[in-house]
Amino acid sequence: MAITIKDVADAAGVSTATVSRALRGLPNVDASTRERIQKIALDLDYVISPSASRLASGRTGSIAVITPYIARWYFSTVLSGVESVLQSAGIDLLLMSVSTPEGQHRLPPAPRLRRRVDGALVIALSPRDAQLQEVLDLGLPTSLIGLTMPGVPSVTIDDVMAGRMATQHLINLGHERIGVITGAAVGSPFTAETDRYRGFEAAMKDAGIAIDPMLEAYGYFTIPGGEQAMTALLTQRKPPTAVFAMSDEMAFGAIRAMRSHGLQPGRDISIVGVDGHDMSELLDLSTVAQPVPDLGRIAAEALLLQLRSPGTESAAEEIHLPTRLIVRSSTRPYAP
Amino acid sequence: MAITIKDVADAAGVSTATVSRALRGLPNVDASTRERIQKIALDLDYVISPSASRLASGRTGSIAVITPYIARWYFSTVLSGVESVLQSAGIDLLLMSVSTPEGQHRLPPAPRLRRRVDGALVIALSPRDAQLQEVLDLGLPTSLIGLTMPGVPSVTIDDVMAGRMATQHLINLGHERIGVITGAAVGSPFTAETDRYRGFEAAMKDAGIAIDPMLEAYGYFTIPGGEQAMTALLTQRKPPTAVFAMSDEMAFGAIRAMRSHGLQPGRDISIVGVDGHDMSELLDLSTVAQPVPDLGRIAAEALLLQLRSPGTESAAEEIHLPTRLIVRSSTRPYAP
DNA sequence: TTGTATGCGTTATCAT
DNA sequence: ATGATAACGCATACAA
Numbered sequence: 001m002a003i004t005i006k007d008v009a010d011a012a013g014v015s016t017a018t019v020s021r022a023l024r025g026l027p028n029v030d031a032s033t034r035e036r037i038q039k040i041a042l043d044l045d046y047v048i049s050p051s052a053s054r055l056a057s058g059r060t061g062s063i064a065v066i067t068p069y070i071a072r073w074y075f076s077t078v079l080s081g082v083e084s085v086l087q088s089a090g091i092d093l094l095l096m097s098v099s100t101p102e103g104q105h106r107l108p109p110a111p112r113l114r115r116r117v118d119g120a121l122v123i124a125l126s127p128r129d130a131q132l133q134e135v136l137d138l139g140l141p142t143s144l145i146g147l148t149m150p151g152v153p154s155v156t157i158d159d160v161m162a163g164r165m166a167t168q169h170l171i172n173l174g175h176e177r178i179g180v181i182t183g184a185a186v187g188s189p190f191t192a193e194t195d196r197y198r199g200f201e202a203a204m205k206d207a208g209i210a211i212d213p214m215l216e217a218y219g220y221f222t223i224p225g226g227e228q229a230m231t232a233l234l235t236q237r238k239p240p241t242a243v244f245a246m247s248d249e250m251a252f253g254a255i256r257a258m259r260s261h262g263l264q265p266g267r268d269i270s271i272v273g274v275d276g277h278d279m280s281e282l283l284d285l286s287t288v289a290q291p292v293p294d295l296g297r298i299a300a301e302a303l304l305l306q307l308r309s310p311g312t313e314s315a316a317e318e319i320h321l322p323t324r325l326i327v328r329s330s331t332r333p334y335a336p
Numbered sequence: 337m338a339i340t341i342k343d344v345a346d347a348a349g350v351s352t353a354t355v356s357r358a359l360r361g362l363p364n365v366d367a368s369t370r371e372r373i374q375k376i377a378l379d380l381d382y383v384i385s386p387s388a389s390r391l392a393s394g395r396t397g398s399i400a401v402i403t404p405y406i407a408r409w410y411f412s413t414v415l416s417g418v419e420s421v422l423q424s425a426g427i428d429l430l431l432m433s434v435s436t437p438e439g440q441h442r443l444p445p446a447p448r449l450r451r452r453v454d455g456a457l458v459i460a461l462s463p464r465d466a467q468l469q470e471v472l473d474l475g476l477p478t479s480l481i482g483l484t485m486p487g488v489p490s491v492t493i494d495d496v497m498a499g500r501m502a503t504q505h506l507i508n509l510g511h512e513r514i515g516v517i518t519g520a521a522v523g524s525p526f527t528a529e530t531d532r533y534r535g536f537e538a539a540m541k542d543a544g545i546a547i548d549p550m551l552e553a554y555g556y557f558t559i560p561g562g563e564q565a566m567t568a569l570l571t572q573r574k575p576p577t578a579v580f581a582m583s584d585e586m587a588f589g590a591i592r593a594m595r596s597h598g599l600q601p602g603r604d605i606s607i608v609g610v611d612g613h614d615m616s617e618l619l620d621l622s623t624v625a626q627p628v629p630d631l632g633r634i635a636a637e638a639l640l641l642q643l644r645s646p647g648t649e650s651a652a653e654e655i656h657l658p659t660r661l662i663v664r665s666s667t668r669p670y671a672p
Numbered sequence: 673t674t675g676t677a678t679g680c681g682t683t684a685t686c687a688t
Numbered sequence: 689a690t691g692a693t694a695a696c697g698c699a700t701a702c703a704a
Contacts, residue, residue, distance in 0.1 A: 002451065002681095004680095004681055004682085005681065005682065006681080014690075014691085015690065015691045015692070016681090016682080016683095016691090016692095017683085017684080017690070017691060017692080017693090018689080018690055018691075020682070020683065020684090021683095021689095021690090024683095028689060028690085029689070029690085030689060030690085033689080033690085047447065047450045047451055048451070048681085048682075049391070049451050049680085049681050049682070050387075050390075050451060050452045051386075051387050051388075051390035051391040051396070051451075051680080051681075051682090052387075052391050052680070052681030052682040052683085052696090053681080053682050053683075054386075054387035054682085054696095055385070055387040055388050055391050055680090055681080055682070055683090055695095055696045055697065055698085056681075056682040056683035056684075056695080056696055057682075057683055057684085057696090058683090058696080060387070062430075065431075069416075070412055070415055070416035070419055071409075071412045071413045071415070071416040071629075072412075073407075075412075076406055076407045076408075076411075076412035076415075077407045079406055079407070079412075079431075080405075080406035080407040080433070083406055083431060083432070083433055084433075087432065087433070087442065087443060092430055092452070093430065093431045093432070094398075094428055094429065094430065094431075095401075095415075095419060095429045095430075095431045096419070096423065096429070097416070097419055097420075097423070106423065107423060111383065114383045115338070115383055115384070115385050115386060115387075116386045116428070223614070223615075223618060252615070252618055253618070255618075256618050278559070279559075279588070279615055282559060282588055282589070282591075282592050293407075338697095340696095340697055340698085341697065341698060342697080342698095350674075350675085351674065351675045351676075352675090352697090352698075352699090353674075353675060353676080353677095353698095353699080353700080354673085354674055354675075356698065356699060356700085357673095357674090357699095357700095360699090364673060364674085365673070365674085366673060366674085369673085369674085384697085384698075385696085385697050385698070387696080387697080387698090388680090388696070388697030388698040388699090389697080389698055389699075390680095390698090391679095391680045391681065391682085391696085391697080391698075391699090392679080392680055392697075392698045392699040392700080393680085393698080393699055393700085394680080394699090
């Protein structure tokens with residue numbers, strides 16, 4: 001059927017071993033023979049059989065990306081960053097989504113990884129997720145994106161700082177009744193959400209402003225959730241004059257709720273999000289932008305490095321990428 | 337190192353052939369021995385070596401998804417549909433993005449496909465894309481999503497109908513000066529864009545309304561592009577009273593342009609898009625919604641079917657999924 | 673129903 | 689620098 005390494009070897013009058021070495025750029029191959037072999041391989045339209053190569057070498061040349069969502073902005077954007085790096089490196093990208101605690105029925109990821117990838121990249125699962133633990137227990141080289149775990153390499157932003165920046169921005173504008181839209185009730189430790197809340201707390205404390213528990217609402221990191229949360233805040237006796245939404249998508253929903261109530265973002269109530277979502281500019285939303293494609297890119301590069309350095313149990317580096325506050329018209333000075 | 341089929345065979349007191357058959361659910365295996373083998377495999381924590389299996393069988397158990405973008409809504413949403421089906425089928429999903437005509441430097445997809453996938457799914461490339469042609473020339477079972485080509489199975493919406501529905505909606509509201517925001521200048525045939533334009537033309541013709549070339553603008557299917565296009569339309573001597581944007585994202589940009597000019601969607605100028613983008617509800621955008629996750633799901637299922645039916649050169653079915661008009665407040669009756 | 677034996681296409685070890 | 693050859697782990701045609 002297809003051309004094999006043997007065909008190339010015969011055509012070149014050398015052994016398959018030499019062809020293998022030549023084509024892979026290994027040393028100890030005469031320059032002229034290498035060149036000849038390369039030309040013949042090209043002429044014959046030879047492509048290596050990945051299965052055979054993998055079986056013989058033990059390496060798969062592919063890595064898995066494990067994510068709870070594919071179609072959401074943050075996740076697809078991380079994924080695009082990962083993909084660009086892996087493509088350049090000639091590594092196959094296996095995509096697998098996993099169920100979320102609430103989510104739909106899916107196969108657990110760990111069994112699907114065994115013997116088929118050299119490493120894994122995990123996007124924004126909860127640190128206490130059992131599935132995540134199973135993946136880590138596989139002992140594969142793994143990097144985390146958007147979450148941290150002790151002893152595991154990761155790439156994130158400084159979420160405490162992000163929460164602080166957003167909150168401080170509102171405080172600087174003179175706001176004191178500051179609401180916050182978080183994800184859900186129970187925040188597990190070490191999550192982005194928890195860290196952002198800590199930043200919120202710290203900024204409020206530094207400013208000497210008491211946190212009003214009535215001004216907290218759950219938005220579940222979705223647009224409808226943000227809308228509901230904001231509606232809840234607006235129907236309070238004393239609504240906030242400014243709101244910190246822990247994601248742009250929740251902020252979008254919040255803006256919608258404001259409009260439904262005849263309120264205008266910025267003019268009537270200030271709101272700031274986190275993400276730097278594509279749509280944030282469109283909606284004139286102030287936000288703490290994170291370099292999402294870079295999160296994916298850098299995590300992928302770190303993982304590749306880990307794969308290439310045999311044995312070197314890297315020091316489980318935690319990489320933090322910088323965020324920046326983008327001020328738009330959704331946040332304005334407090335004007336009673 | 338790892339457990340092999342031999343270990344399972346020895347432990348069960350049978351041959352590796354029987355283990356292979358038993359574990360893959362092939363017939364001609366005694367029920368009791370199969371059960372015993374399964375239990376032992378489980379106890380031993382045996383997982384099959386994909387490389388070895390692929391090498392021996394010739395099948396890879398994986399399919400590639402080829403897409404020009406990963407982080408854009410349409411593409412990531414299609415991808416999520418594809419992924420759910422492939423995961424259920426136990427097929428590996430190899431993700432590879434390709435360069436667009438304008439796009440960044442990337443490796444051509446075809447060489448990366450050879451000998452490593454059983455089939456390919458292509459999302460919304462141009463029918464005249466050379467890369468697409470190379471992929472098709474590979475002779476792999478392939479399904480197209482969001483584009484059609486003679487002789488190749490595909491899953492799309494009826495784009496002519498989509499264009500017609502959107503336009504007819506505006507006409508029904510009494511509009512006559514109807515603008516249109518398309519992708520770019522040269523529309524290749526058989527593309528969604530061209531078809532949507534044909535639907536636009538047909539609806540206008542049926543209504544006896546002349547098409548004003550001055551009311552056409554290019555939005556390049558992006559938000560900024562849509563914004564520019566709308567700005568161009570608004571700075572005409574006689575701006576349109578309604579606009580058909582060929583994608584929701586271009587409509588989003590258009591809405592922004594309208595706001596910049598102090599105009600309100602629906603009240604001042606009506607606008608309708610195509611997609612049913614997550615954000616369309618948030619922005620109260622009327623749109624012709626397409627079942628995007630279903631496009632991916634159904635294409636994946638069709639491809640799986642094709643892979644399972646050996647030899648059956650399926651009749652290159654073109655599947656069209658239904659769209660539906662969602663009316664929101666961005667479109668209102670013409671009121672001079 | 674089960675076992676035997678060969679082939680799948682490389683890589684890597686050990687010679688030369 | 690190059691060659692010979694034994695793995696690599698499974699699938700499958702053929703026998704039994």
